Amino acid sequence: MKLNSIRKPLAGMALLALLAGCQTSPEALRGTGDLGVIVERATGSLAVVDTSQRRVLERVEGLGDLSHASVKFSRDTRYAFVFGRDGGLSKVDLLTGNITARVMQSGNSIGGAISQDGRLVAVANYEPGGVKIFGSENLELVADIPATWLDEKGREQRSKVVGLVDAPGNHFVYSLFEAGEIHLVDMNGEAPEVTRFTDVGENPYDALIDPSGRYYIAGLFGEDGLALLDLWHTEAGVQRILPDYGRGDERLPVYKMPHLEGWAMAGNEAWLPAVGRHEVLIADKDDWSLTERIPVHGQPIFVMSRPDERQVWVSFAHPDNDVVQVIDSETRDIVATLSPGKAVLHMEFTPRGEHVWISARDSDRVTVYDTHTLEEITRLESESPSGIFFTPRAHRIGL
Known part of the structure; x- marks a missing residue:
């Protein structure tokens, strides 16, 4: 065997060994598909979370007024764009926890x-x-x-x-x-x-x-x-x-206008929160006619469908915002009334819908539920949490 034929494989092995010694730490070499953020409005920070392990990875501070903040994700799901109420726009690296760009x-x-x-x-x-x-x-x-x-x-x-x-x-x-x-x-x-x-x-x-x-x-x-x-x-x-959207026999005080982005689309129906009424409305998407009203616990804010569309989860305005109700989209029955904490602000399903995360601002926590058993899985401490956003939103229109 010639000496050169030995040297070439040995040189390749040495190069691989050298590169192996320069690799990034295992913690940094990870996917981003199961990451997300929780907006902590009181401290102007984001809690970066792992939805598979259901834990907070780190916190990113210095993001300004997040009292009505929303978040979008880059298409590679590595970066979160944070829209602050004070006019600040920040780009956050979810893997490093750094603010890579920011403009007022x-x-x-x-x-x-x-x-x-x-x-x-x-x-x-x-x-x-x-x-x-x-x-x-x-x-x-x-x-x-x-x-x-x-x-x-x-x-x-x-x-x-x-x-x-x-x-x-x-x-x-x-x-x-x-x-x-x-x-x-x-x-x-x-x-x-x-x-x-x-x-x-x-x-x-x-x-x-x-x-x-x-x-x-x-x-x-x-x-x-x-x-x-x-x-x-x-x-x-x-x-x-829907020219009669919000009307009823008796109009109630409107404590908070419902979020339209929280509508549920289930099959050929749109489920939407009534304005000033303790009702969830159902409309036919073919002609947008109102077909049904479902009485609920309070004035709905978010009416959101589980990804498989079998359940619709409803949160409420003050003073009934310590409760979330779950409706079976087939039978129209309320199958659960849950108490995630005081001042529920937002809900977010994991991509395939096995879990839902619910923020309770005045209880300083996020509660995670199993959407099949409707049982609480865990709680995460978070200071005045509001919006919850998971990276799969990057691949959905309007989110």
Whole structure:
């Protein structure tokens, strides 16, 4: 055997040994699919969690005012984009716990969205009213779109932006609260192309996009009903649906407007929280007619379906917000009334729905339930927890 034929394998083995000695620690070499974050609003921090082991991995601080914060994830699920109420936009590395980029982009903001291709991050702003769009890599400003409109005297005004979502084809959709408009933004050209839909209803306050990315639905604060934009047929304009949404024989005080992003889509039905009523409403998605009302514990805030759509979980507004109820979507029966803690704010299912995590702000804890047995599995300590967000959201439209 020639000497050279021995040296080559030995050299390769030595190189592998050298590389093995330089490898990152096993803790850092992990996937991100079972990671998530809990917003801790009192301390301006995120608790990074492992949903498989159901534990807090670390905390990321210095994120500003998180009193109404929301979180989106990069398409590789390594980074969390945190939208603070104070106008701060932060990019957080979930594996290292570092803030890799941060910009104070407005005086008051209310959430955001990431484009279909993952390149752009859009932020909805109250003050000044408008949408700013940033590159997801380093948060450099790409576009600044003011939310302007003309009042009854023909004067140009700025409107608060609400209900910002991503839509297929690298589009963003949002509503203008004071203007009563819906705007569709196409980000495929050199500059944003904005299509305006006017007179959609009085004071749209929140919105959702359905899981297929076809229907954008805005709730109306100033009147009953909802405004629907079919993104497959934008030439048809905005349609009014559920004109009796929120009505009943007796109107109750509204302690908190329900979150439309918490709607449940189960089969061909939409389950939605009634406004000012102790009811969950069911609508037929074919014609958006109201088909059923289910009496519940209080005024619903989130009405969310388990991923397999067999259960619908409901949280409530003050003063009934220490309870969560579970409805069987087939029988319409309430199968459980749970007590996760005081001031329940948010719920998040694991991707296949075997567990649900529920934040209780005033109890300083997150409770994890088995969704089949409906039994408590564990509790995690967290200071004033609010929103809970898991990384599989990165691959779902509107989340």
